[in-house]
Amino acid sequence: MSPQFYHVIHVFSLVALVGYSFYAFALPAPETKKRVMMFTGIAALLMIMAGAGLMAKMGYSWKSGWVWIKVACLLGLSALPGMAYRRREKAGTFIVIALILALTAIAMVYYKPFSA
Numbered sequence: 001m002s003p004q005f006y007h008v009i010h011v012f013s014l015v016a017l018v019g020y021s022f023y024a025f026a027l028p029a030p031e032t033k034k035r036v037m038m039f040t041g042i043a044a045l046l047m048i049m050a051g052a053g054l055m056a057k058m059g060y061s062w063k064s065g066w067v068w069i070k071v072a073c074l075l076g077l078s079a080l081p082g083m084a085y086r087r088r089e090k091a092g093t094f095i096v097i098a099l100i101l102a103l104t105a106i107a108m109v110y111y112k113p114f115s116a
Contacts (some may be wrong), residue, residue: 001053001057002057003054003057003058006050006051006053006054006057007050007054009046009049009050010046010047010050010051010054012046013043013044013046013047013050014043014047014102014105016039016040016043017040017043017044017047017077017078018077018098018102020036020039020040020043020081021040021077021080021081021084021094021098022095022098023036024036024040024080024081024084024085025080025081025084025091025094025095025098026091028084028085028088028091030085033085036081036085037081037082037085040078040081041078044074044077044078047074048071048074051070051074055067064112064114064115065113065114065115066108066111066112066113066114066115067108069104069105069108069114070105070108070109073101073102073104073105073108074105076097076101077098077101077102077105080094080097080098080101
């Protein structure tokens with residue numbers, strides 16, 4: 001498959017993950033938990049798979065520091081919706097953390113610090 005295919009899937013899954021995370025922050029009702037957790041889990045899985053495929057197509061190495069920063073951001077973003085259902089009173093803090101993680105992940109694509 002082409003790098004563009006992987007790029008579209010990677011960006012789409014980021015939008016879905018962040019969107020459903022903010023949905024969890026805004027409305028952490030028990031009846032929405034299962035669906036939100038399912039969608040964020042699928043989006044996170046698609047994101048890591050598309051990112052790995054994109055890295056293979058573009059010739060990047062897993063030894064690069066920026067890649068591991070992106071993986072850490074993905075793990076953090078993936079954990080936030082579940083935390084939103086457990087700690088409703090901290091939704092504002094989770095929103096700020098989600099924005100910082102998303103911004104950091106996007107910045108790593110363009111700056112690529114710690115490249116191997």
